Each structure stands twice: as C-alpha cells, then as structure tokens.
Amino acid sequence: MSTSRLIGQLIESLRCLPGVGPKSAQRMAYHLLEYDRDGGRLLAQVLEQSMQQIGNCESCRTLSEEQLCTLCASERRDRSQLCVVETPADVQALEQSIGYTGLYFVLMGHLSPLDGIGPEALGLDVLDRRLRTGKVGELILATNPTVEGEATAHFISEMAHGHGVRVTRIAHGVPMGGELEYIDSNTLSHAFAGRQDI
C-alpha cells in the first residue's frame, strides 16, 4: 500500500496504540519522518526500555520498574490505610486530586469469572496475607462502580471482615458541578440512598 515497505511497516506498528486508525497512523509516521526524527528515536528507545524493564511492584502490584514503586518505598506514607483500585491509572488519578497519604493495592483488573479472572489473578491471596498481619487499620475500596467493580469490592470486603479489618467504600453519587437533570437514574438512586446528615 505504501510506496516504501518500511514506512508501511511503521504505519502498521503504530496501530497498536489505542485510538490510532490507519489515517492517524499514517499522519504520525510522516510527521516523525519529516519533522521529528529525534523525537522518534527517543520514543523508540524509551519504549524498548519500558517494555523490557517495567514489571509490577512487589507490594502493591502497580506497574513499576523498581521492586517497590515510589509510593510503597516512601517512608512518608501512612501504612495503616490501604486503598484498593483496579488499575495504575486509578492510582494516578487519586494521587493527582486528593490528599490521600496511605498506600494502594492495585488489582490490575476486576473479578470476571467468565474471562477466567479469579481472585488469584488479582493478587487477592497477597492482599489476604497482608490483611492477616494486622498492620492495615482501614481498607478503602475504590474499584469502579460497575457490575464487575462492585462484585470485586463485595468479595474483598467479605475477606477483610473475616480478618476484622475496617472496610470503607468511596462515595458514589452526583458528581460535583453535575446537574441533577442530566444525571442517570441509577446514580441518582445511589446518591439518594447514600444521603448523610449535615
């Protein structure tokens, strides 16, 4: 299709990026080749290095090139609070927006028996051992409010209760700045049921 075999290969390889179709892949390839070879070379190098070196944090399972991620290694974090999230991007989002100082536990997914993703695949055996140590005072469940996320949260809360650990779930309701008129009914029922005294 392309007038050069290698450019054709480059366009094809760029399509492994999410959200990149044939047209944008072509635009990216020509942009790099015509205007930004240094950027392209650096990207190739960092990409190679990342795919090679980034594994999972031994303690919280998030993506990290070190044995312990920067958060788990930090001495400033409160080890008595543990927040359970589904993905590394969730850690990122929470770190950027709130003043949480505890640690995280990253499931790297959610329970999904039909896809063969059970408790072991999410490292829940590791979490279980950690809860057993008695060092975790509060387990904060911040999985997504989807069917799978809720099921996962339920499963983990049962586990934690078994060890007598306090479990909390982040609040779900009307997002700040949202207008009631445009909020879906499921969220509204949640918000109503979860009302608090002021």
Next chain:
Amino acid sequence: MSTSRLIGQLIESLRCLPGVGPKSAQRMAYHLLEYDRDGGRLLAQVLEQSMQQIGNCESCRTLSEEQLCTLCASERRDRSQLCVVETPADVQALEQSIGYTGLYFVLMGHLSPLDGIGPEALGLDVLDRRLRTGKVGELILATNPTVEGEATAHFISEMAHGHGVRVTRIAHGVPMGGELEYIDSNTLSHAFAGRQDI
C-alpha cells in the same frame, strides 16, 4: 507526576506524536504496558529502524529506505509524465485513488521565503536538470491550492516553460458529492472560472 520515573518518561515521549496530549499519551502507555507489550516492542524496533534507515529517494525525493523508491524503480511507470506534489502523503493519496502511471517529484514542502525555504530547499535545481534532459513530456502540478502551493506551482511552471515542457495543473473546483450551498466562495469562483465545454 507519575508513580514511576520510566512510565513518566514513556508518557512524555509519546507526546512527540501529532495529536497526542497528556491524557491520550497516558492511556497509550498503560495500554501497551498492561495489554500489548509485544506490540510495544515491535513498534520500538520498527521506529528505531525507520528513523535510522529512511532517507529520500534519489530521483523523486520522497521518503524511502532504498536509493530509489518503489515507484521510481518500477519499470512499469511512464517516464514521460512527472507529477509534482508537496509531500509523500500526497503521493500516497494519488496512488490510492487514481490510475496515474507516471512518476512523481516530491518537493517535501512549498516555497516559503519568510521561513527561508527557497527553490534549492525544494530540490528545484534537481527538477530543473531533469526537465533539461527532454525526457519529461508533461509536468503535472499537483501542489495544494493554498497561497504557498499556488506560488510554488507558478514558479515551477515558469521554469518548465523555459525548457519548452508542457505544464498542466490539476483541476480545482467543487468536490464530488459536495453541495454548492456549502462550498466556500473562493472555491466557487475557481470552479466557475475553470468551466469546460461538455
């Protein structure tokens, strides 16, 4: 910003791709790390190779890893027709849509004196020598219908006329499937002025 130095670098490097902002770069990085390491490795390799090996075709100046691009090397192409375009992507577009069998000459830009892009930077000295050989029977100007593209086309047509070569310009007018009502007035005037007997 990221919980891992290397992931932060990867996100930063992905932003050299056109149309990729901080959020999409993050999404791309996590996608590759979580679901497609093989794709990431292949992309790194092809990218490295492309940045290293792809240069310009000796004959038509388009991007190519060979001394002669596949079109210039092909014996099936009609060497008496030469179509002048601004970028390799233009060659791609023409090859995909029309039955043109001649060769191309790729300027890799357009005349832009304010940016220091003169005739030499566009390889017009090379084109001049090629026109002088007398082997080109028709020079087809397919630069973009922008101010710079038109100026470039004008400059090249003067040059070709000096060598007694026939020069043509691709038609500009109402695009097929376009509705007159929504076409800008500049295009409409062009279409009107360029009307032909049927």
